Amino acid sequence: MPNTIGRLMADHLHQTQTALEDLKRLLARVDALEQQLTQLKQSDGDQGWMTIKKAAPLVGMSNTALAQRFRRGVYPEGVVWSMENNRYLVNLRALRDHMARGQH
Structure with missing residues (x-):
């Protein structure tokens, strides 16, 4: 029983770490997209x-x-x-x- 609990906790920790890494990547992508949007607004889009x-x-x-x-x-x-x-x-x-x- 202690091994099973330990394995479950280790699996949960791994899943949590993976989710946090995914979230960091998504936040970085959102930041990059916000920067691109700001640049487009400053350039009047694709006009002229x-x-x-x-x-x-x-x-x-x-x-x-x-x-x-x-x-x-x-x-x-x-x-x-x-x-x-x-x-x-x-x-x-x-x-x-x-x-x-x-x-x-």
């Missing part, structure tokens, strides 16, 4: 043109990585990006459309 500094984190890239893709011609100039006053401007909706089609 924005700086590369604003657009890059919204698509999960660094400014440098996104600029390199522009220079290599991965995304069409005038549709996804343009250069004004020596800085990149990005049409976030067009960029996401190209990325969704596997063009990245």
Whole structure:
């Protein structure tokens, strides 16, 4: 009988620890989603043109990585990006459309 109680307690402890780890992962994901939502609100969603500094984190890239893709011609100039006053401007909706089609 003591072994059975010990095993039950150990199983319960393991299940509780697993549930806590799952909860921590979920909370981290919720936090990440809240950050993305805040970024989208600040960028006016997918509407219009924005700086590369604003657009890059919204698509999960660094400014440098996104600029390199522009220079290599991965995304069409005038549709996804343009250069004004020596800085990149990005049409976030067009960029996401190209990325969704596997063009990245």
